[in-house]
Structures are given as structure tokens and as C-alpha cells.
Amino acid sequence: MAHRLLVRRIWTLSVKDLRCLPASTSSFSTSLRSSTTPLSLLSPKRTLPRSLQHTSRREVSFNVQDHEDFTERVINSELPVLIDFHAQWCGPCKILGPRLEKAVAKQKGKVAMAKVDIDDHTDLAIEYGVSAVPTVIAMRGGDVIDQFVGIKDDEALDSFVSKLVGQ
Numbered sequence: 001m002a003h004r005l006l007v008r009r010i011w012t013l014s015v016k017d018l019r020c021l022p023a024s025t026s027s028f029s030t031s032l033r034s035s036t037t038p039l040s041l042l043s044p045k046r047t048l049p050r051s052l053q054h055t056s057r058r059e060v061s062f063n064v065q066d067h068e069d070f071t072e073r074v075i076n077s078e079l080p081v082l083i084d085f086h087a088q089w090c091g092p093c094k095i096l097g098p099r100l101e102k103a104v105a106k107q108k109g110k111v112a113m114a115k116v117d118i119d120d121h122t123d124l125a126i127e128y129g130v131s132a133v134p135t136v137i138a139m140r141g142g143d144v145i146d147q148f149v150g151i152k153d154d155e156a157l158d159s160f161v162s163k164l165v166g167q
Helices: 002-019 028-034 067-075 091-105 122-127 154-165
Strands: 061-063 081-086 112-117 135-140 143-149
Touching: 061 091, 067 081, 067 112, 067 122, 081 091, 091 112, 091 154, 135 154, 143 154
Parallel strands: 061 112, 081 112
Antiparallel strands: 081 135, 135 143
């Protein structure tokens, strides 16, 4: 599996390198020989296509990595944070997640969203009393403001997020 991923990565990079070769030469082989810069597949100098250029936009949501990350990015956050406790095997979680991200995105950076997989972070789920998924907890300044379990419609989600922001 790792070998296949490595081969795919090298193939993708080599195709990108071919697109960057000068167009003034007549054939592929002469363009490789006449290239003034060495062809390196591991070169860190890659530019993203125009549509993927990096923007200074704040991420709408992030996955919690561990307890320390949770403390740093959620409890100590200056912004109010929605915490989505979910699981990979949970059907309703797969429906609610994108809808929550959409509701958070409407707030244009006034609220963040943390995603916590309960199978990976059972300790956090127990600490916050999560007994069913999906569970969404609203937190401001390290304090739990509100929470709900299950799916809500888009209007209820917008209202929940707006209440957290204070509108």
C-alpha cells in the first residue's frame, strides 16, 4: 500500500515537472536535455494551481489531534468553539458534520469548529459526558454554554451557532 502511494506521488510530480518544461524545444527528449534546471521529483518548490492558491482565510473546522491540542485550540480559544463529537461509523454524524460546517462558515470567522472522533479520543468524550453521537457542545472561554444530541435542521443549527456568537 505504501509502495503504491509512493509510486503515485512520484508519477504525479513527474507529470507536473513535464508541464513546467520550456515550450520552445521541439521534442520531449531535447527539452529534457536542454533544461537548465535539474529535474528533481522531491523539490519543495511547487506552486499550486490558481484555483488552489493559499488564502489567509481562517479554517472553518479542524480535527482535534490529542488532549493537549484540545486544550490549546478549544479551551484556550479566543473565539467561541462548536465541538462536534462524532464517529466514522455513525450515519447521522456524516449528515450533521457538513451542515454544521456550513452554519459555522456563515459566521465568517466569528466561531470555530472542532471535530472530535470519539473512537480516537474516548477520554474527551467521557470528560464531556458524551453518551451518544452526534453530540455538539458550544463552548466559550473554556465554559460549556449549550449542547444538543442528534440531528437538527439547518434553521435550528443557524440559531444554535448564532446564539453562541451572541447575535
